[in-house]
Amino acid sequence: MKKDQKKEQTDNKGMRWFGCFILGLALVILPYILEKGLSPYYLFLATKVIIWILFATSFNLVLGYGGMMSLGHAAFFGIGAYTCALLLVKTSFPPVLAMLAGPVAAALAGMIAAFFSVRVQGAFYFATITIAFCQIAYTAAFKWRSFTFGDDGVQGIPVPAFISTEASYINLYFFALAVTVLCLYAVWRIVRSPYGLLLRALKEDPIRATFIGMKGQQYRFIAFVTSAFFAGVAGVLYAFLETSVAPDILSWTFSGEVVLMSVLGGMNLFLGPAVGAAIMVLLSTFVTSYMKYWLFTMGTILVLIVLFCPKGVAGLVVDKYTSWQRKD
């Protein structure tokens, strides 16, 4: 009996490695198929999906694991993108340093936002304070013309050639993929660490967790700043992909999209938001090419998900899979 179990486990592990290998291979071949077989636009889209996966996963550290409904994450994404873009456009900063400055600036902004937001009680207060923060960042980007170019945005970001060339998105695809995989692994380690477990305990029952001596505010602070950092990384990648940034990406409704991704995919699963991000990006491209009412579609999906499938798409699949396995 025990031996069987052990064998099954090693089988499982083998299967898992094999799965990872296949997935990796697919991800390496994919860009060539997309670019040569279909059109460079699909490669652009694939890169966009990867960037949003990183953004959604980093956001879910706050929502799914920390239980904090942040509507200000667009601010960190945007600050990351703006910092890198402005450094590249306005100064002769070395590109690598500009790239690193993005997430660092986002994390610093995250510290300021977290300082205020982690001490409030209740989801509503939290949401409002993060919206307020986002509005401040948006106002700054919009009105501080001399510094941010106002609503024109930062145009023509000089993207270093090793990251992306005008001829092809291939370099950017691999760069974004590598960065995202690295960041996802880091987030994975965080949520699997004892700290991650404490964070989840705090989400499940904040009062009890506090009574056993947990420092709720401190734990939430760390999660928030970490999440802001990775959102900033996603922002930098986004700036490279679009080669321009506009204040829109700092508006709090933009945060809404990432919230929807998490919920749509399933915020209680590590890869849920990634699934949500992929669905959302592809769906939005599809919908907007047929009609102009993307927000209507997105809102309806959110309402339906909340009413009928609060665990999200990935949650539903996992549930079905486990019940099917049990029957076996």
Next chain:
Amino acid sequence: MIFSDAMLFAQFVSGLSRAMILFIMASGLTLVFGVMRVINFAHGSFYMMGAYLAFTATTLLAGSFGFWAAFLIVPSLTAVLGGVVEVFLLRRIYEKEHLLQMLLTFGLVFVFSDAVRMIWGVDLRMVSLPSYMAGSVIVLGHQFPAYHLFIIGLGGAIAVVMWLMLNRTNLGKLMRGAAEHREMVGLLGYPANRLFTIVFMMATFLGGLAGATIAPAVRISLGMDTEIIAECFTVAIIGGLGNVWGALLGALIAGMMYSFGILVLPQYAMAFIYILGGIVIVVRPNGLLGKSSPVKV
């Protein structure tokens, strides 16, 4: 910088009228939260809807009569819409997590904003005032747009009605009771569902009213929903969520900060209220008039 008395007084009046719009909005938000514990993101959508409906109503019913008719019809329509939302959507998830209620109303923000775009298009719309309201009046030797004074009067009237309703009627007592202890409503033999529907309709009435009231004073545009909701939330938080007088206080502070802030730093006057919101949260996490909760988490 030196400001003349007349200028300061003018800013005071315009700040007050802005405050009253915010108060009408925030009181609706705060009623819903106080009684139902639901955070209504879509409140701004009812406001935007109110403004656009006022445009349609005044176009269809021309003249002074149309303008006043709009004041009654428009909020009633948004209240009906609110009733539909409560009965068919919100009611299904009262038992579930708070987060889901937030997400549901958040989804509605997107749905409504595109619905408005489908119906009215992307063009800016304007509502014109009846001639006797469009001019200015002289108060204490200074000229003011008459409509600002009307808004201030309306806000004051809403505050009085709200006080009477909450303190002098059975419905108001029930609402206050529910805000203190929700199970009480059921124990008193009153169907909580009905109370919730009434409260939500009342709130969406206020949202629509605020929209119809602001309509002649601004350009009606898409995006006015998310703009006001962020400010309105901050106002509610500064005052203390769930507290109508807190909403009034918060609205007054926000209105004044904006209209005087614009004299000092015109570009960033919008952002002042959010900064204040942050400070209030740190000093008094439950708002200026809110009760503090005993457990710190």
